[in-house]
Amino acid sequence: MTAVAEETTIVLTTFADAKDAYRSKDLRQSLYDEGEVVMADVLVNLHGDEHRSRRRVENRMFRREVFERYERELFPRVIEQTLAPYRTEGRVDLVHLGHELMLNLAALTAGVDRPAGTAEETGRLYAYMMSFIEGATLAHSTKDKDEQRRVIARALEDWDAEFLAPSIARRRDLLEREAAGEDVDVPSDVLTTLLRHTGELRLPHEVIRREVAFFLLAGAHTSATAFVRSVDHILGWIEAHPEDAGPAAADPLFVQRSVHETVRLNPSSPIGRRRALAPVSLRSGIEIPEGATVVIDLQSVNRDPEVFGADAAAFDPHRTFPPNVAPFGLSFAAGMHVCIGQDLAAGVVQRAGSDPDDHLFGLVTGVVQRMFAARVRRDPDNPPQRDANTQRPYWGSYPVLFGGGE
Numbered sequence: 001m002t003a004v005a006e007e008t009t010i011v012l013t014t015f016a017d018a019k020d021a022y023r024s025k026d027l028r029q030s031l032y033d034e035g036e037v038v039m040a041d042v043l044v045n046l047h048g049d050e051h052r053s054r055r056r057v058e059n060r061m062f063r064r065e066v067f068e069r070y071e072r073e074l075f076p077r078v079i080e081q082t083l084a085p086y087r088t089e090g091r092v093d094l095v096h097l098g099h100e101l102m103l104n105l106a107a108l109t110a111g112v113d114r115p116a117g118t119a120e121e122t123g124r125l126y127a128y129m130m131s132f133i134e135g136a137t138l139a140h141s142t143k144d145k146d147e148q149r150r151v152i153a154r155a156l157e158d159w160d161a162e163f164l165a166p167s168i169a170r171r172r173d174l175l176e177r178e179a180a181g182e183d184v185d186v187p188s189d190v191l192t193t194l195l196r197h198t199g200e201l202r203l204p205h206e207v208i209r210r211e212v213a214f215f216l217l218a219g220a221h222t223s224a225t226a227f228v229r230s231v232d233h234i235l236g237w238i239e240a241h242p243e244d245a246g247p248a249a250a251d252p253l254f255v256q257r258s259v260h261e262t263v264r265l266n267p268s269s270p271i272g273r274r275r276a277l278a279p280v281s282l283r284s285g286i287e288i289p290e291g292a293t294v295v296i297d298l299q300s301v302n303r304d305p306e307v308f309g310a311d312a313a314a315f316d317p318h319r320t321f322p323p324n325v326a327p328f329g330l331s332f333a334a335g336m337h338v339c340i341g342q343d344l345a346a347g348v349v350q351r352a353g354s355d356p357d358d359h360l361f362g363l364v365t366g367v368v369q370r371m372f373a374a375r376v377r378r379d380p381d382n383p384p385q386r387d388a389n390t391q392r393p394y395w396g397s398y399p400v401l402f403g404g405g406e
């Protein structure tokens with residue numbers, strides 16, 4: 001590896017180059033290099049055989065039948081419970097609601113139990129999750145990073161003692177009883193899936209701890225930001241297109257299109273990053289030397305006018321796409337690390353004649369639609385604010401009212 005190549009950074013801005021790079025097996029994940037405290041040895045940081053065997057095991061939980069059960073039975077219950085107090089109050093901060101909702105949903109899929117079921121317990125899990133999010137996105141933090149690392153490492157241990165260890169104990173007991181032939185209801189979640197295959201994967205406890213923490217944050221954070229941004233985009237859209245207020249409240253296919261369009265314009269991470277393990281030639285002729293860093297500028301890629309047209313940067317839920325291009329662009333990546341939770345979060349892409357009764361809409365669509373069914377609107381006295389603690393474009397607060405102003 002040459003010193004020059006190590007310092008080389010190649011930025012990819014076209015859709016074709018990005019897709020090509022995501023698919024190259026000689027380009028290794030490097031987006032989370034500073035986030036090791038939470039991200040060391042978790043799925044998205046693995047490469048080659050190690051990645052393949054972990055992904056193969058976890059794919060067993062990320063299947064259509066499991067998604068259907070989540071979307072039709074498990075999620076609606078959790079969504080209604082989370083929303084009830086805010087509906088009564090008639091107002092909520094969407095940023096807080098997004099994280100609370102998505103935490104509740106991600107805890108189910110990751111396999112983190114809350115035995116007491118109290119608001120205080122959920123509050124503590126929420127604080128842990130926010131700390132893990134800070135850990136994973138440490139590279140973009142504006143705070144003292146060493147101090148952050150210490151605080152987050154401690155949070156992982158405390159979270160393990162309070163939440164993970166009892167969740168593991170309950171699942172081990174269920175799995176033993178199932179193996180003994182008892183008729184028990186074993187949950188379909190990431191932790192159970194890992195425990196079922198501990199022999200095959202040989203994962204030390206610390207890796208299980210980080211993997212489950214990673215699923216908690218990966219599931220919650222991305223979906224929570226997509227939720228707030230989707231509501232923001234749809235509110236802006238129906239101001240200019242009042243004829244779409246009806247579909248926003250009643251047509252889940254319209255809402256899903258709006259969520260996909262939001263995710264295209266606002267990828268959860270504005271860039272993907274890879275390091276070249278060997279020289280790589282992209283089909284466009286770009287040569288990537290061994291050791292170079294490749295930055296996939298998703299913000300530009302998903303607004304590539306060659307693919308999305310001259311108005312690619314505009315939000316348009318009625319936009320049409322060329323064949324083989326997903327409506328959310330490359331916001332769920334592609335290739336080996338393509339998001340395992342894509343269908344769970346955003347549902348299945350609609351085809352001509354999609355039947356709403358037999359369609360998966362994804363959890364973000366489900367919660368955004370609940371907002372519009374409750375006639376969500378911005379709070380005229382409290383305008384939304386950007387988050388000042390990060391260089392990334394997140395909303396810090398987004399106060400809304402329900403009920404359309406009567």
Ligand code: HEM
Nearest residue numbers: 043044218219222223226268331332333337339340341345
């Ligand atoms: C709108 C919501 C979401 C977006 C935009 C999103 C985006 C992404 C992206 C871009 C990647 C690839 C990262 C890279 O290669 O650098 C990824 C991977 C991943 N996502 Fe998501 N994600 C979302 C929701 C979820 C949910 C709900 C879950 C879990 C239930 C999840 C779990 C994962 C996991 C485990 C990986 C790593 C996959 C692997 O490395 O094989 N994501 N996601």
